[in-house]
Amino acid sequence: MTLRNILVFTGIFIIPIITLAQEKVVTKKKPVLISGQMGTDAFEGSKIYLKYKGNKRSSKIDSASIVDRTFSLSADVTNVQKASLYLDHTGKQGFEKTIASSNTNKDNMFPLLLAPEENFTISIKESLGEARIIASEINKQRTDYIDFILSRSPNRTKQESLTAQRLYIRQFPESYFSLDALGAMLVSQIVPRDTLYEMMDLLEAKSAYKNVDEYVILYVSLKADKVKNDTGKIAAGFELPKSDGQIVKLDDYKGKYVLVDFWASWCGPCRAENPNLVKAYEQLHSEGLEILGISIDKDRTAWLKAVQEDALPWTQVIDKKDGKTVSDLYNVFAIPANFLIDPTGKIVARNLRGEDLVKQLKKFLND
Numbered sequence: 001m002t003l004r005n006i007l008v009f010t011g012i013f014i015i016p017i018i019t020l021a022q023e024k025v026v027t028k029k030k031p032v033l034i035s036g037q038m039g040t041d042a043f044e045g046s047k048i049y050l051k052y053k054g055n056k057r058s059s060k061i062d063s064a065s066i067v068d069r070t071f072s073l074s075a076d077v078t079n080v081q082k083a084s085l086y087l088d089h090t091g092k093q094g095f096e097k098t099i100a101s102s103n104t105n106k107d108n109m110f111p112l113l114l115a116p117e118e119n120f121t122i123s124i125k126e127s128l129g130e131a132r133i134i135a136s137e138i139n140k141q142r143t144d145y146i147d148f149i150l151s152r153s154p155n156r157t158k159q160e161s162l163t164a165q166r167l168y169i170r171q172f173p174e175s176y177f178s179l180d181a182l183g184a185m186l187v188s189q190i191v192p193r194d195t196l197y198e199m200m201d202l203l204e205a206k207s208a209y210k211n212v213d214e215y216v217i218l219y220v221s222l223k224a225d226k227v228k229n230d231t232g233k234i235a236a237g238f239e240l241p242k243s244d245g246q247i248v249k250l251d252d253y254k255g256k257y258v259l260v261d262f263w264a265s266w267c268g269p270c271r272a273e274n275p276n277l278v279k280a281y282e283q284l285h286s287e288g289l290e291i292l293g294i295s296i297d298k299d300r301t302a303w304l305k306a307v308q309e310d311a312l313p314w315t316q317v318i319d320k321k322d323g324k325t326v327s328d329l330y331n332v333f334a335i336p337a338n339f340l341i342d343p344t345g346k347i348v349a350r351n352l353r354g355e356d357l358v359k360q361l362k363k364f365l366n367d
Helices: 003-008 095-102 137-151 158-172 175-187 193-206 215-229 268-287 299-308 357-365
Strands: 032-038 047-053 060-065 070-076 080-088 109-114 120-124 132-134 239-240 245-250 257-262 291-293 315-318 336-340 346-348
Touching: 003 120, 003 336, 032 132, 032 193, 047 095, 080 239, 109 137, 132 239, 137 158, 137 175, 158 215, 175 193, 239 315, 257 357, 268 291, 268 357, 291 299, 291 346, 299 315, 346 357
Parallel strands: 032 120, 257 291, 291 315
Antiparallel strands: 032 070, 047 060, 047 080, 080 109, 120 132, 239 245, 257 336, 336 346
């Protein structure tokens, strides 16, 4: 396998995989068809395997024998997927042994990408490792990305590559390979956090691939990191309406400890946590604790019903439904989520919850 192949298929896969709490609803699409053309009779009788992730994220395999210098494979995908071709020259050793042999002979393996309903041809002249893909937009994007990085990394140093990847993201944030570039920047562990956050914000605004796993992994990893590193900083100001339309501002709580709690009526874990919050409020409100509930509900009626059912006595407001929301401002990507803000307006803790919530809050109130 060439350096061009290795460049793209390292990096993002070593980010820890995060299991999504909820499966996406997928629309049935036609299978991707791959037509193969061999350049020599030497491949006759060989077997070729395609390995990729299916729609439920489990590995899928298709295979075909090479007959009359041709083969045909198919794959069911709803998002862009990284995939690999493996070649069994004997046609008899089976998939597992073929993969094992590709570890020592890189010419028996070829990485590629699959995009929904994008059929293409792959031309193999003398070795699979040097195959050429014809008429595939996503694989052309891959070639353009590699050319971009290599042309700006004459000495092949890590720093040159990282600089080129940052430039690529800025110029082509809509590209699938901007995800690959940001993944490499993240795992390098030498790119400043603020640069990573800036790149993620750019992808959040412009990426055309927000429904693929690589985007979700990067988003969750970097948003969580940013929130973690917000502790000790001054909380961003905001103002939101109560149910009667009265505006509540974060500044209204200056001089007090306030737990800003993000939740929703449909969120089971949020509703399960509410009794702990009620207990904490009843015991500590007289000692200076305030709670401000921010619902991300879209259904106003469901929100107000949940407030009543859970008997939440503190001030409740509802987040914006469009534009820059307060949950966006605080990088909230999962709920329940909360931030404890001290009397000076500084974030001193986040995601305090559970049966020990009162004990955790007392540590701050008694300082």
